[in-house]
Amino acid sequence: MSFLNKIGTVVITLLIITFIYFQLKNAPFYATKQTSPTNEEQQVKIGVSPKYNPKVKKEFKTEQTTPPEEGKKDRPSRRIRSLTVSVAQGDTLIAILTDAGASKEQAAQLISHLRKIYEPRNLPVGQIIHITISDKQLIRLSFTPSFDFEIVAELQGNKSFKVEKKKIKLAIEDKIFSGVITHSLYQTAIEQQLPPNMLIELIRIFSFDVDFQREIQRGDRFSLLFNIYRNEQNKVVHNGTVTWASMNLSGKKLEYAAYKTKSGFKDYYDRNGKSVTKTLMRTPIDGARLSSRYGKRRHPILGYSKMHKGVDFAAPKGVPIMAAGDGVIEYIGRNGPFGKYIRIRHNSVYKTAYAHLSRFRKGLRKRHRVKQGSTIGYVGSTGRSTGPHLHYEVIKHGRQTNPMSVRLPAGDRLKGDELIKLKQSWVELDKRLNKAALKIVN
Ligand SMILES: [Zn+2]
Numbered sequence: 001m002s003f004l005n006k007i008g009t010v011v012i013t014l015l016i017i018t019f020i021y022f023q024l025k026n027a028p029f030y031a032t033k034q035t036s037p038t039n040e041e042q043q044v045k046i047g048v049s050p051k052y053n054p055k056v057k058k059e060f061k062t063e064q065t066t067p068p069e070e071g072k073k074d075r076p077s078r079r080i081r082s083l084t085v086s087v088a089q090g091d092t093l094i095a096i097l098t099d100a101g102a103s104k105e106q107a108a109q110l111i112s113h114l115r116k117i118y119e120p121r122n123l124p125v126g127q128i129i130h131i132t133i134s135d136k137q138l139i140r141l142s143f144t145p146s147f148d149f150e151i152v153a154e155l156q157g158n159k160s161f162k163v164e165k166k167k168i169k170l171a172i173e174d175k176i177f178s179g180v181i182t183h184s185l186y187q188t189a190i191e192q193q194l195p196p197n198m199l200i201e202l203i204r205i206f207s208f209d210v211d212f213q214r215e216i217q218r219g220d221r222f223s224l225l226f227n228i229y230r231n232e233q234n235k236v237v238h239n240g241t242v243t244w245a246s247m248n249l250s251g252k253k254l255e256y257a258a259y260k261t262k263s264g265f266k267d268y269y270d271r272n273g274k275s276v277t278k279t280l281m282r283t284p285i286d287g288a289r290l291s292s293r294y295g296k297r298r299h300p301i302l303g304y305s306k307m308h309k310g311v312d313f314a315a316p317k318g319v320p321i322m323a324a325g326d327g328v329i330e331y332i333g334r335n336g337p338f339g340k341y342i343r344i345r346h347n348s349v350y351k352t353a354y355a356h357l358s359r360f361r362k363g364l365r366k367r368h369r370v371k372q373g374s375t376i377g378y379v380g381s382t383g384r385s386t387g388p389h390l391h392y393e394v395i396k397h398g399r400q401t402n403p404m405s406v407r408l409p410a411g412d413r414l415k416g417d418e419l420i421k422l423k424q425s426w427v428e429l430d431k432r433l434n435k436a437a438l439k440i441v442n
C-alpha cells in the first residue's frame with residue numbers, strides 16, 4: 001500500500017514538475033517577445049537558423065498582425081483616404097457613405113445638396129463612386145453617370161458641399177464601318193468589332209427590306225456611318241446612332257440616311273425621300289439570331305405544301321418575334337399543325353401570321369393593339385415542326401403571299417420642301433462619306 005502511495009506521490013510530483021517546467025519554458029518565450037528585436041531582425045534569424053523556424057515563425061505571425069493594427073487605430077485620424085466603391089444591388093448612397101466612414105449627418109447633408117442636380121436613387125448597380133474621406137469627414141465624392149458628364153461634390157471650408165455637374169470633354173468623329181459577309185452578317189460584325197448596338201440598328205433598318213435568312217449571300221457588303229465619342233485619354237466612350245447605312249446584296253444596293261422631319265419624326269430615308277419603314281417587315285425577328293447560314297438554305301417559298309405558304313426563319317428557341325406592322329391581334333392560341341399561332345390584322349388588305357411559337361407575350365390577348373416591332377411571342381417548335389423556327393405569312397386580301405416578293409406598301413414619302421431639305425442633307429452626307437472614303441469598301 002505504502003509502496004503504491006509512494007508511486008502515486010512520485011507520479012503527481014513528476015506531473016507538477018513537468019507542468020512547472022513547461023510554464024518556465026514558455027515564460028521566457030513570451031518575455032523575449034516583449035523585448036524582442038524588430039521584425040526585420042527576426043526575419044534574418046529565420047534565414048540563418050532554420051532550426052528555430054517553427055517558434056520564430058509563430059511569433060513573427062502574431063507580431064505581424066497585432067502591432068500594425070494598433071498603429072492603424074491611432075493614425076488614420078490625420079490621414080486622407082481615397083475609396084472606390086461599386087454600387088451593389090440594394091445599396092443606398094447614405095449606406096455607402098457611412099460604410100466608408102462618414103458620419104450620418106454629413107452623409108445626409110451631402111445627399112441633400114446632391115439631389116439638386118442628381119437623384120441618388122437613380123444610381124445604377126455597378127456604378128463606380130470615388131470617395132475621399134479624412135477622419136469621418138467627407139471631402140469629395142465623384143461619379144460618372146453618363147458618358148458625357150461627371151457629378152462632383154466637394155466640401156467647402158468644413159461647411160457645406162458644392163455640387164457640380166461637369167461636362168466631360170469629348171471629341172466627336174465620324175466613323176465608317178464596312179464589312180464583307182463571309183459566313184453570316186452576325187459573325188462578320190462580331191469579327192470586325194462592330195459595336196453590338198450598331199449591329200442591332202443595322203438589322204432593324206434593313207428588316208423592312210431584307211429577308212435576313214435567305215437574301216444575304218457570301219460576299220455581300222454592308223457599311224455604316226456613325227459618330228464615336230472619344231475622351232481626353234483618346235478612349236472611345238460612346239457610339240452615336242446610325243447616320244447612314246448601306247447594304248449591297250448580290251449587286252442590289254440599298255442605302256438610307258437618318259433624317260428628322262419638321263414635325264420631329266425621325267426615320268431613315270433613301271435618296272428619293274422614301275422612308276425605310278414599310279407597313280410590314282420582311283424579317284419580323286432579330287436578324288442576328290437567325291441560326292442557319294445565310295444563303296445556304298433554299299426554302300419552298302410558295303405553297304408547294306399546305307404548310308408552306310410562308311417563309312421559315314430558323315432561330316434558337318426563345319428568340320423574340322416582332323409584330324411586322326401596327327395592327328390588332330385577330331387570333332392568338334393553338335391552331336392545329338401551326339401550334340401556338342398569332343395572326344395580326346394590319347389594315348383592310350394585309351394580315352400577318354406567326355406559327356410554331358414556344359409561348360406568347362404575357363398578357364397578349366385577342367383584339368389587343370400591337371405596335372410594329374413590339375414583341376408578340378417567342379420562337380418555338382409547337383405543332384407540326386421539326387425544329388425551332390418561325391413560320392411567317394403575309395396574307396393579302398385573305399390569301400397567303402410570298403413575303404419575299406410581295407410589294408409591301410411603302411411607309412412615308414417626303415414631298416415638297418421636306419424633300420428638298422432631305423436632298424440637301426444627302427449632299428452634306430456624301431461629303432462626309434467622301435472624307436472617309438478610304439475606309440469605305442463599296
Ligand atoms: Zn413553315
